[in-house]
Amino acid sequence: xxxxxxxxxxxxxxxxxxxxxxxxxxxxxxxxxxxxxxxxxxxxxxxxxxxxxxxxxxxxxxxxxxxxxxxxxxxxxxxxxxxxxxxxxxxxxxxxxxxxxxxxxxxxxxxxxxxxxxxxxxxxxxxxxxxxxxxxxxxxxxxxxxxxxxxxxxxxxxxxxxxxxxxxxxxxxxxxxxxxxxxxxxxxxxxxxxxxxxxxxxxxxxxxxxxxxxxxxxxxxxxxxxxxx
Numbered sequence: 001x002x003x004x005x006x007x008x009x010x011x012x013x014x015x016x017x018x019x020x021x022x023x024x025x026x027x028x029x030x031x032x033x034x035x036x037x038x039x040x041x042x043x044x045x046x047x048x049x050x051x052x053x054x055x056x057x058x059x060x061x062x063x064x065x066x067x068x069x070x071x072x073x074x075x076x077x078x079x080x081x082x083x084x085x086x087x088x089x090x091x092x093x094x095x096x097x098x099x100x101x102x103x104x105x106x107x108x109x110x111x112x113x114x115x116x117x118x119x120x121x122x123x124x125x126x127x128x129x130x131x132x133x134x135x136x137x138x139x140x141x142x143x144x145x146x147x148x149x150x151x152x153x154x155x156x157x158x159x160x161x162x163x164x165x166x167x168x169x170x171x172x173x174x175x176x177x178x179x180x181x182x183x184x185x186x187x188x189x190x191x192x193x194x195x196x197x198x199x200x201x202x203x204x205x206x207x208x209x210x211x212x213x214x215x216x217x218x219x220x221x222x223x224x225x226x227x228x229x
Contacts, residue, residue, distance in 0.1 A: 004037055007222050012069040012215045013062055014038065017224050020058035020201050025049050038063060051077055051084070051162060059086070059206020060222050064214070072214035077162065085208030086157040086167060087134070087226050089141070091188040092176035093153050098132040101170045105163050113183070114165040116173045128160040129170060141179070143200070148192050152179060167204060179203040 005017040016034065018024065023033035035047045047063050048070030062082075064070035076082040104124040106117040117124045137154035153176075157167055168184045171177050177185025179192065181202040193200050205226035213220055 004034070004041075005224075007060065007224070008220070012065055013073070013213070014042070014065060015060065015062045015209070015220075015222050018053055018058055018061050018206075020056050020205075022058075023055050024052040024061065034061065034063070048073070050074055051082065053206055054165065054168075054202070056201040057204050057206065058226075060209040060224050061206070062209060062211060069214040073211060076211055080160065081212060083208075083210040084159045084162070084206060086159070087137070087205050087207045088155045088157055088167060088171065089152055089179040089203035090155055090171055090176040091148075091179050091185060091192065092151060094131065094133060094155075094174070094176055097135075098130070100128065100130050101174055102126070102128045103170050103173060105166065105169060107164050114163070114169045116169060125163055126161060127163040127166045127170060129167060130158045130160065131155045131171075141203075144192050145194055168202065 004019060006014065007017065008015040018034055023031055025035045026033045035049065038047045039045065044065060046065065046067065048065070048067065050062055050064055050070060050073040053059055053061060062073065064073050073082065103116045104119045104121065105114050105127045106121055106123050107114045132155065134154040134156050141152070159166065165184070168178050168181050172181070172184040177188060180189055180200040182189055182200065189200060207226060208221070208223045210219065210221040212218070
């Protein structure tokens with residue numbers, strides 16, 4: 001597992017780049033997670049979880065180091081003040097170079113699966129994201145069985161809501177699912193990586209995070225480039 005990169009640290013918050021494959025917080029397994037790592041690194045017992053990334057998705061995250069900071073950042077996350085941006089390699093091309101996806105999602109916690117549903121479905125929650133095709137990004141995807149570059153593209157994505165598996169589910173439902181996502185885009189991923197699809201991780205990365213510092217009030221923005229190789 002790759003080491004954890006620390007982008008910023010003070011007495012209230014720490015901003016890190018979570019490696020793909022590491023849990024955002026403990027799930028009662030023996031696998032290393034970000035909260036345990038930060039406790040060991042900082043020699044602190046309290047680490048406040050403000051938001052999460054799927055285990056196989058890497059990227060920029062902020063953790064609170066005091067309960068007061070956690071409450072403030074959680075409030076920002078709930079009100080849209082915590083802004084999250086992603087890059088994704090998708091199989092297929094959107095009809096428009098940029099746009100907005102709005103769906104209603106229902107999560108099955110026991111199966112760890114999310115589906116698009118009718119607005120009136122029990123438990124349905126509104127999910128909204130904006131995307132833009134990044135025409136300048138150069139793809140270097142090892143392991144592809146042939147040249148699929150004509151049907152792959154990179155999206156810059158901004159989350160306007162924070163639902164479980166939101167980007168993966170919404171893009172797949174729109175016809176341009178995440179490359180490497182064997183849960184929601186299994187058929188296209190296996191076609192591209194066959195016969196070596198097992199173990200492939202989603203080509204999704206949390207590349208940007210902005211928030212207001214819970215103590216100083218200063219607007220803070222952090223960015224990190226994904227490594228698709």
